[in-house]
Amino acid sequence: MNLPAMSKNKNGGRVRAIENDLKIGAEVDVVVERVLPGGMGLAHAAGQTILVALAAPGDHIRARAESKRGRTLFASIVEILEASPHRVEPLCPYFGRCGGCDFQQLTYEAQLAAKAEIIRDCLRRIARLEPPPDLCVAPAPNAWHYRSRARWQHHAESARFGYYARGSHEVCDVSECPVIVPELQETLTTLRGKLRAGSLPDNLLEFEAVAGDGCAVALTPPLTNANSTEAMRVVGDDRYYFSADCFFQINHDLLEPLVAEAMRFASGDTALDLYCGVGLFTLPLARRFKDVIGIEANRTATRYAVRNLKEANLMNATIETAGVGDWLKHHANSLKQIDFALLDPPRAGAEAEAVKGILRLSPAHISYVSCDPATLARDLRSFIEGGYELEAIAAFDMFPQTHHVETVAHLMRSRS
Ligand SMILES: C[S@@+](CC[C@H](N)C(=O)[O-])C[C@H]1O[C@@H](n2cnc3c(N)ncnc32)[C@H](O)[C@@H]1O
Numbered sequence: 001m002n003l004p005a006m007s008k009n010k011n012g013g014r015v016r017a018i019e020n021d022l023k024i025g026a027e028v029d030v031v032v033e034r035v036l037p038g039g040m041g042l043a044h045a046a047g048q049t050i051l052v053a054l055a056a057p058g059d060h061i062r063a064r065a066e067s068k069r070g071r072t073l074f075a076s077i078v079e080i081l082e083a084s085p086h087r088v089e090p091l092c093p094y095f096g097r098c099g100g101c102d103f104q105q106l107t108y109e110a111q112l113a114a115k116a117e118i119i120r121d122c123l124r125r126i127a128r129l130e131p132p133p134d135l136c137v138a139p140a141p142n143a144w145h146y147r148s149r150a151r152w153q154h155h156a157e158s159a160r161f162g163y164y165a166r167g168s169h170e171v172c173d174v175s176e177c178p179v180i181v182p183e184l185q186e187t188l189t190t191l192r193g194k195l196r197a198g199s200l201p202d203n204l205l206e207f208e209a210v211a212g213d214g215c216a217v218a219l220t221p222p223l224t225n226a227n228s229t230e231a232m233r234v235v236g237d238d239r240y241y242f243s244a245d246c247f248f249q250i251n252h253d254l255l256e257p258l259v260a261e262a263m264r265f266a267s268g269d270t271a272l273d274l275y276c277g278v279g280l281f282t283l284p285l286a287r288r289f290k291d292v293i294g295i296e297a298n299r300t301a302t303r304y305a306v307r308n309l310k311e312a313n314l315m316n317a318t319i320e321t322a323g324v325g326d327w328l329k330h331h332a333n334s335l336k337q338i339d340f341a342l343l344d345p346p347r348a349g350a351e352a353e354a355v356k357g358i359l360r361l362s363p364a365h366i367s368y369v370s371c372d373p374a375t376l377a378r379d380l381r382s383f384i385e386g387g388y389e390l391e392a393i394a395a396f397d398m399f400p401q402t403h404h405v406e407t408v409a410h411l412m413r414s415r416s
Pocket residue numbers: 246247248249275276277278279280281295296297298301322323324325344345346347351371
């Protein structure tokens with residue numbers, strides 16, 4: 001489709017005929033300007049914002065409008081008219097159909113640059129902060145075969161086994177996945193073999209697998225007694241046991257630098273580890289502080305956190321199974337001085353009650369570990385309005401081939 005014609009207004013100026021809105025199904029030639037939080041490419045045509053899936057900044061493409069929200073169109077690429085210099089051939093044959101990766105079309109350098117830009121964009125627009133000029137994303141040692149956790153879907157009727165397809169709950173049949181670690185690939189191959197042999201129960205629709213040190217893969221639900229139900233990973237001096245039923249970071253190659261960064265300003269006597277999972281940060285905190293409290297809602301995770309502390313002989317940390325917001329609401333007033341608060345919430349960010357509770361405790365330092373720059377920026381705004389200053393920010397590419405990025409923000413209580 002052609003762009004709406006330009007016409008002259010009564011002062012002789014040229015205006016776009018914006019009444020000629022692009023409709024769903026319309027095709028339009030655009031240049032992708034940059035990648036936005038969420039991973040879509042930004043383009044403009046006919047006075048409208050167009051978000052293009054799987055695009056590279058600088059791509060000149062023909063895009064088709066697939067859906068619309070307000071005046072924003074969501075589009076797919078019909079044809080690449082001139083490829084961006086940042087574009088590469090995706091490695092995976094399922095790329096575009098599978099819902100897993102959305103950055104394989106970018107060179108690795110362009111992925112890192114796009115992620116740094118996503119963080120800057122969120123800091124400026126949402127947190128209303130000027131990002132540090134040297135903000136960059138630390139690369140992953142392995143841009144492929146790094147994922148130590150996978151969730152696979154099984155559609156018995158069509159004998160498909162793999163991941164959800166992009167934007168749907170259809171199962172995309174996947175036999176090889178280039179982002180999972182080799183141990184998980186072996187498990188995927190075994191499960192697919194069982195499906196072909198008719199020995200995969202029809203009622204088991206979803207599997208979650210995690211890999212730890214050695215070759216052990218923990219599978220939920222387990223298929224045989226031989227399937228391990230837990231995995232273990234050594235990080236620094238500590239051993240962490242976990243299972244597929246609870247959270248553990250998926251990129252183990254970057255765990256040591258991530259933990260070191262989160263601890264960068266850790267000092268004082270008392271610390272909180274909010275959303276503590278199986279204790280990835282609780283153990284190093286317990287080595288530095290006299291008293292540590294870890295709070296986590298998932299009971300399986302808290303059982304592992306207690307066990308991981310015990311195996312490390314760390315008796316100065318207690319673990320509470322509770323929602324962070326709820327727990328702080330009921331305990332913040334009765335807690336003694338907290339010097340350091342670390343929080344690592346899920347993608348949705350910290351609950352409003354959690355932010356309020358931390359502000360009430362007023363620790364000298366807050367270390368915020370986040371896997372979503374937009375919710376991080378929203379919560380940073382609240383902390384800044386509550387009397388904190390952003391001291392430093394660092395980012396790690398925990399999720400190569402996707403738009404996701406891990407960020408650690410350090411906040412200091414303002415002196416004034
Ligand atoms: C991103 S993970 C971080 C876990 C841990 N810090 C780590 O790095 O391994 C977020 C954790 O928050 C937990 N969680 C989610 N919502 C919660 C809530 N409202 N209160 C407490 N924990 C919650 C999840 O179960 C998960 O373990």
